[in-house]
Amino acid sequence: MIEGNRSRSMGEWISAIRHGFEALLIGIFSGLMIALEFFINPIQRWVGFRRMAYLFLLPNMAIFGIFVIFPMLLNFYYSMTSGVALFPEDRTFVGTDNYEILADCEDFTDPNSCDEDFFWRAIYNTIVFVFFQVGGMVLMALITALVLNREIVGRGFFRSVYFYPVLLSPVVVGLIWRWILQRYGVVNGVLAQIDPKFEADPVLFLLKGDWPTFWVIMISIWAQMGFFTLILLAGLQSIPGVLYEASSIDGASPWQGFRFITMPLLMPTMFVVLVLALIRSVQVFDQVFVLTGGGPGTSTKYMVQYIYETGMRNQIPRRGLAAAASMVLGGVLFIFTFIQLWLGRKSESV
């Protein structure tokens, strides 16, 4: 038969394999679902179809309950106990002692005068980090979004370029930059090309002076900027272009256009971005943990690392103290989230 001799092209093979694979997946999925029906349909006959909603919610809510809500409540109890035991029933109740240890300072502006000086150093480091990281990042994201919002050739490409580092894991980001900033890394290499004195004496970017703090902030901006650029760009694109045309006909200057059209209309988005960035920034940990390990000394140790090391990694874990510190962090996050939800509601009702 002539028809039988027709050879298949590569594309046809690939599509045949893909369809076969899809059919196989759907088959497995349907089989599983039908099997589950044998268990679930009798339940429906028993409780009626309306109450099935609870059954659908059950697995998700059970996980939330066990791994999020219960630990949250437990954390509160933990923060009022002391001792090295892990299980709450073996721990001694000490009331607000842990909070008092954390707050035991002669002078709150000087961590050295505090009983738990590491905690206060972590707090001050976090404040500095959050201030510069959020400020710098929101500014950079805004500039980038404004540029991308213009009639740019290849906008989709450039947008995704800025977004790429967002997808990288914190560990990978930390490793990449650790390699670039090391003693014989590329940054020192470029400096050595410019000025030969760096060839003999490279800068220890991750060990010396304020450099680690500077780089930790820069790298966090590098890694997260794209995410916020995307949100701001969506905000900018929702501003109708007619407004600018009308304003320029009325003789408004471009600065006035920015000041009285872009800024007020972008404000809700800016607030959301700001709060989201704050929430993320306060929790800074993993990237820095890989990059500097918190060092040199305690100069890049932040709140979460304090909690992690105090509660999990010390020779004698001080879980009560760590729990109290996480209540403080939780409180800060609660305030930020509350502001965000409140702003979200406000912008929805407008």
Added chain:
Amino acid sequence: MNTLRNFIIRKHGKSRIDITDAVSYIYLVAGVFVMFGPVLWVVMSSFKTQASLFEFPPRFLPYSQNTVEIEGYDSPLLLFKVTLEDGQVRELAQVRRVGLESQLIDPDKPLATPGRPSGDEIYRVRIEKLEPIESIQLAWENYTEPLDRFNFLTYLKNSVIVTMVATIITLIINSMAAFALSKYRFAGRDVFLVVIISTLMIPISVIIVPVFLVITRLDLNNSLWGVIIPGAATPTGVFLLRQYMLTIPDELIEAARIDGASEWRIYWQVILPLARPALAVLAIFSIMWRWNDFLWPLIVLSRSEKYTLQVGLNAFFGELNVPWHYVLAMTVLTLLPITLVFAFLQQFISTGIATTGSKG
């Protein structure tokens, strides 16, 4: 003033390229270097041999010195371009170095006794007359050696298992919850919604200590299930799917009920197929979250054979000498899947984030 306007507002109404356009493109092209450069640098470095890795100042391409195997010597000899006293330029292999003098032999002339060159077979040259012969060589051994020297394959396997299983569970249980929250009226529905919102507020970093207790109580320490299950219920996923399912008309469900379909059947045969676009977005998110997850596995897993890639990579820094040539190769392998997802699905991801406005 016009330049400023053009920058600030989108429409510039001119067809020729002006100064603002130029500035914008310079900014964007610089952005390409800053954003991709570091990753590219690491990829190039990962192909360098251990020796050329710490060359300073470093070079972009993975150059390394050529070597030659000569009978009688255990390890390959380094090749140099040598200017001899009579002005002749030869390619010679270095046998050994004594102070500022190098002893070389001609690789093309076999030695009378292998491994023991006699006086007239040796060229004695001062080292400043030597010039290393180099070529681009990809050190694939950086990629192949860790496979059996470290637990790299185990880490990879663990990461793949965690990512796949957690994503499947996430898709199923999140869509079940979203179905209930979008298509049923029942007592306490708003309470459930508030509870889910509040879980968004409680990141793992706040509950490290008690979570460790719960994990220990449930005997999930050093078990991959301890990483998979807690992360499977994502508030973001429930919201994303719920918003999407709200747009599916209720009439479809009513019609299915009249036809005698059970609720479970409505869920998997009516709702799930219709929610496929949202499920696809969540699947991509979930793969990225689980693959990149660090803090949770760090708490749950303490035995090396259970490590995921992220925890395994981090563990190298506990050692005194970081084996950078392996670490870089493993870093590249770790970021490769995410980069592929990014390359093929970036459109999906950007729209997903623009609509949900959240990550993690």
